[in-house]
Amino acid sequence: METSLPDFRLNDGSRVAVIGGGPAGSFFTYFLLSMAERSGVDIGIDVYEPRDFSKPGQSGCNKCGGIIYDSLVQSLATDGIFLPASVVQNGIAGYAFHLDEGAVRIKPPIDEKRIASVRRGAGPCGAARSLLASFDGFLLGLAEEKGARIVRERVTDAGMVDGKPRVTTISGPSEAYDLLVGALGVNSPDLKFFENLGTGYTPPVTTKTYITEVFLGDDAIDACLGDAMHVLLLNIPRLKFAAIIPKGEYATVCLLGRDIDQELVDSFFRHPEVVRCFPAGWSSADIRCRCFPSINLGRAEGTFGDRFVMVGDSGVSRLYKDGIGSAYRTARAAAQAAFLTACRKRISRRTTGRFAMRSPPTTGSGKSYSASPA
Ligand SMILES: Cc1cc2nc3c(=O)[nH]c(=O)nc-3n(C[C@H](O)[C@H](O)[C@H](O)COP(=O)(O)OP(=O)(O)OC[C@H]3O[C@@H](n4cnc5c(N)ncnc54)[C@H](O)[C@@H]3O)c2cc1C
The missing domain is CATH 3.50.50.60 (FAD/NAD(P)-binding domain)
Incomplete structure (x- = not known):
């Protein structure tokens, strides 16, 4: 009826x-x-x-x-939406986790770059x-x-x-x-x-985050970041976590936490585990492109x-x-x-x-x- x-x-x-x-x-x-x-x-x-x-x-x-996760890439494909190579900056092959005590790299069981950075x-x-x-x-x-x-x-x-x-x-x-x-x-x-x-x-309800695009060049990206997304879980007040994502010759750095401000950003870039992610001599004073967008x-x-x-x-x-x-x-x-x-x-x-x-x-x-x- x-x-x-x-x-x-x-x-x-x-x-x-x-x-x-x-x-x-x-x-x-x-x-x-x-x-x-x-x-x-x-x-x-x-x-x-x-x-x-x-x-x-x-x-x-x-x-x-x-970052476009594997599950979304798959869902898009079933809907007939295929990400063209011209849109994908890097295929991400795994994760590197950085703690105050040091870093560990986690590789997926299948050796495929199924996560995309755009x-x-x-x-x-x-x-x-x-x-x-x-x-x-x-x-x-x-x-x-x-x-x-x-x-x-x-x-x-x-x-x-x-x-x-x-x-x-x-x-x-x-x-x-x-x-x-x-x-x-x-x-x-x-x-x-x-x-x-x-x-x-x-x-x-939202809070402020921080994003910057850091030019490193192909060789430094390969040497410092490789094809991994770097997740940083550091003991810095108000910081939940940070990510460094290779994107062509650049690295995108994202900081998520509570009311991220320049003071927190500065202490992040000074942290020894963060310094190790960048080439020797690189300084955050060189940053040109940055913003503090909101997140849900x-x-x-x-x-x-x-x-x-x-x-x-x-x-x-x-x-x-x-x-x-x-x-x-x-x-x-x-x-x-x-x-x-x-x-x-x-x-x-x-x-x-x-x-x-x-x-x-x-x-x-x-x-x-x-x-x-x-
Ligand atoms: C630091 C940070 C890192 C993130 N990293 C990731 C990640 O790696 N992977 C991921 O999946 N998500 C990530 N996100 C979340 C992702 O950015 C958002 O969830 C996503 O962009 C939401 O899409 P949207 O279309 O709802 O909104 P938006 O992408 O914000 O698009 C809204 C659009 O509306 C337009 N607009 C606004 N006002 C008007 C108006 N008055 N008239 C006409 N147009 C208007 C804007 O120009 C804009 O194009 C991140 C977010 C932040 C802040």
Whole structure:
């Protein structure tokens, strides 16, 4: 028996606004448009994203360690998304753990570089030459290839007018949308727009982290870091852990803990175990590209309601780990929920199951990137 549907169905001609073209926004767009395509439903999506991911430095970067775990590489492959070699900076073959007492290296049982390190933008500020393509730029490109319209503007307001979402940019207010998707991450002051949507949305609690890109050159990267991700568990007040990730000729250094500030950063770089990770004579005074982005400590409240859903960091993310994987999972689940609820009537008439809402297979080729600089 078919139950009566509320009047917020997505149908032919429905329009969706996605605010934020980071991983969560791009994944949502990719999955919703893929499902719509397979079911013959014509849905228009506008993705609002002011960042140009082809620019080096902070203006083109979504500030992150850039580790893509094996499980995500596999999941993406089952969804038909293969990380091109041009996006993968390094294949990571194992972990080196550094404690105050010394270091130990852990190699995986299979000798494969199944973890990828990527750049979220086009490279650190001041980079002398092209550093391969941006992961976020690649994903946004996939969304565009699926048919999304990319609006290169920051959304300056969002809300409901006569029960339908509208967004405002410097160009003025938009037409009415049928669904509003918030994928702004946690480094945007604009999350406040969503607090007035009547669902009790409260952004996640966050804390400051630290990231820097250190130029070392190929030889020093090989000698000091090799193809391992270095995890540092050191007895420094307020520091939970740190990671040093080889990325081409650079090393990305991430510090996570409580309210990371310059004083903590300085004591980190002075620690003897950290000094051992860098070439003799290297000094943190040489650092050019650094930032203090926020990271989730908890989940948001009121993350969905009629015609509105939050995905990625601005909804829920895992603590200190696999945030891009969380963006993938929340975006995919939200797209499925929006599509299945919205198109229930249409789907119930179809018998082919071509929209493939089954679980993805558990195996898949995660090797497309291993022809990369690994
Ligand atoms: C120090 C650190 C290290 C990390 N390391 C890793 C790691 O190694 N691996 C991992 O998986 N995760 C890591 N993460 C977490 C990861 O960065 C996030 O979980 C991930 O970026 C979330 O994706 P998102 O799309 O939700 O948000 P974001 O990546 O923040 O994207 C949000 C997008 O919204 C856009 N935006 C914001 N406001 C507006 C507006 N008003 N209008 C239009 N667009 C707007 C922004 O420009 C941005 O492109 C790390 C995070 C930190 C802080």
